[in-house]
Amino acid sequence: MTILSSVLAWFADPVHWSGPEGVPARVLEHVYYGALALLVGALLAVPVGLLVGHTGRGGFLVVGLANWLRSLPDLGLLILLVLLVGIGLVPVVAALVVLAVPPLLAGAYAGVRNTDRAVVDAARGMGMREHEVLLRVELPNALPLLFGGLRSAVLQVVATTSVAAYVGFGGLGRFLIDGFRAQADPIAKYTEMTAGVLLIAALALLLEAVLAGVQRAVVSPGLRAPGRGARSPADMVLRDDPPCPLTETKPETAGVNP
């Protein structure tokens, strides 16, 4: 039996679709850990990113912190936390929060910073107070980049939640880890691992499509220039060097063919 047909047979087997070790239960566990981490990460990162973007103070710290957190190897962090505090939901979620914070922080900060200064000045000229400027002008204008950050945080968290299985937790990583460890027969081993990672990929693609739809519904149509919505973290790298006079373009025109 080839790998493809054995993977298809794995998916067709009703045994894999019921009970606490079935696909639906594992998907729910996976989404639960990930959603918890994203919630905590967003509560930590978004207000800080918005405030630092609004005041313009501490931008250097945000860039540095995001870079440091991005460079932390997540598997190592999770294993270290588990050895130090024991297996539990806290180390699993904490390791994933570390992953969710940099893109959210960068998205919120860059979103506010990229808001057209003329618009912000106009808001102040109309008599808006600072918190109104932030919440009613800068936040809506920051949404495309903020959503870009959220989508990249979701992708990374969904991908990395798999490592929770390594320290004995659930989620879709279980199929990968159990397949790798427990199955003796190489075909059965590879089949279970492949099925597990295909489920992870499907979940990632599904969430990406859902978030893209939500973004379209939430972001003001006035901000929807072609190529505007940041799709990858590369679009949101925080500039810490002076802009190049020739390649620097206003966000409104970035990506538009002249």
Added chain:
Amino acid sequence: MVWDWIPRNRELILGLLAEHLVLSLLPVLAGLVLAVPLGWLANRSPAARAVLIPTAGVLYTIPSLVLFVVLPGILGTQILDPVNVVVALTVYTVALLVRSVADALAAVPSMVVAAATAMGFRPARRFVAVEFPLAVPVLIAGLRVAAVSNISLVSVGALIGVGGLGFLFTDGYQKDFPTEIITGIVLSMLIALLTDALLLTLGRVLTPWHRLAGSRG
């Protein structure tokens, strides 16, 4: 921390460090070489763009761990073959950079391109001497993200037995030995931050006009 564990295992640590560097940075190099022509094509032809950009988006969405496992089935390699990790991270890097390159080239002001054409630059030379250098800052930004995330992603490969410094994590877990794990984390962060600083410097060297803009205030 059991400090003397580090010098006693120097050979092991240095070997894993070297493996980690190759597994994470070779894909950055290969990804760059592939992404520049693809990005150029995406910027030149709307048809190519309509195919390349969404494909890159989907590939970027697929977690690298998924590719680590699925690639042996596609490439016919062994699951423990490091080639899987290199190819997976190359795919990931290309997916990230193609869009950056296409957007960076699109952002080159048409006046500059027109001026270069009027000065007698042929398309190929114009690309190398004018358009590509102007795209460098965006390209470097993409490369920094790719390099840093690759360095962190390689260690996840330890789950399936190929992961450079990630071996210190899984081995340390089995031995219940935090020193080994902390060593791995610190080294991994160190090479990520050093690579990042190196790319930043490279970007500055390649774009001397930045310094002019900076001194202007």
